[in-house]
Amino acid sequence: MLPEDRYNLAKFDVAYFNAIIEKYRLHSPEGLVSLRNLLAGMRIDCRYSTLTPNLNGLAMVVPGTHECKIRIKRELEPCWRRFILGHEVGHIFQYNQGKLLFSVAQDWAEASPDAWQMGGPVEEEAYAISAFLYIPLDLLKEALYAGSPFEAIAAQLAVPSTAVKMRLDIALATGEFL
Secondary structure, three states, rough: OHHHHEEEEOOOOOOHHHHHHHHHHOOOOOOOOOOHHHHHHOOEEEEEEEOOOOOEEEEEOOOOOOEEEEEEEEEOOOOHHHHHHHHHHHHHHHHHHHOOOOEEEHHHHHHHOOOOOOHHHHHHHHHHHHHHOOHHHHHHHHHHHHHHHHHHHHHOOOOOOHHHHHHHHHHHHHOOOO
């Protein structure tokens, strides 16, 4: 099953996330993306913590005050710490929107496990948001046209190669490569 079959990627709001990227100047010609401006601009309290073994990160919006807090497992490899941070920021976007941005509910129990199979539509959507924020489209296009493998692109951007595959799937499904 292709990612666009699992998700309604046509509803992924490319313009919305490109506006976020522009507003917080996330993508630069150097390629490496920092979410520091985004965290500060959205007033997200982000800290590295010791979390339970089965929890890599968590995002919360405090009821009443609407404070946004993110906690990331300190012990993760650096590329996964970065990617999980983007994933948790994705959850903050989900909460702020009050709805899923592009996922559709499906029976995930029968789906074969692969890079997209990471815990259901809400979790997978947050991973996709992370990939979109961390991987500049121009850099992805240039690297792919030059024949760079996903692993090399991922190393350049300090994210897992899974993120590169996700970003490519989003670009193909939403027509960004056209």
